[in-house]
Amino acid sequence: MATIDVLSEDDWARLAAIRLRALEQDQGAFGSSLAREQGFGEKHWRMRLRSSTWLVLGEPEQDAGVLCLIEEPGAPADERHVVSLWVDPDLRRRGHGQALLDTAAGRAAEVGAVRLTLWAIDSNKAATALYRRAGYVATGASMPLPRDPRLTEHRWEKRLGPADVSVPSSR
Secondary structure, eight states, X not given: OOEEEEOOGGGXXXXXXXXXXXXXXXXXXXXXXXXXXXXXXXXXXXXHHHHSEEEEXXXXXXXXXXXXXXXXXXXXXXXXXXEEEEEOGGGOSSSHHHHHHHHHHHHHHHTTOOEEEEEEETTOHXXXXXXXXXXXXXXXXXXXXXXEEEEEEXXXXXXXXXXXXXXXXXX
């Protein structure tokens, strides 16, 4: 059975392992690169865990998914932003992405957020379908993807309500 854990600073090696695996398996899905993050040391991973909320979906054999929830610079205090959502390709379409998004919504609502936002590449149909099912709507805002301006990403948002506060987070 899968669990979703909120990582603490002492879980830095666990975060490094799942994040590097995500970058290795889906190199084009993130704004960073495997080569860049392989160079990060313990101090950098700990800093990431201090500055944002990282959720990891654990399967009995190994960690299978990750999501980061941040306070986006310049955004309203009652808004949180989802970045770095990834689920192992062999375990997709089993509800893990939805579970990570639901847990993120619950965590955000617990700290008073009323809205979640994220950016999605328009050509990633599986991701945009997941976001739609999770209650996100496209805002109409778009921009060229910084690492590849030939691609466009769109901003999505989800309004949070009382039901989101009750979303249980594992551990």
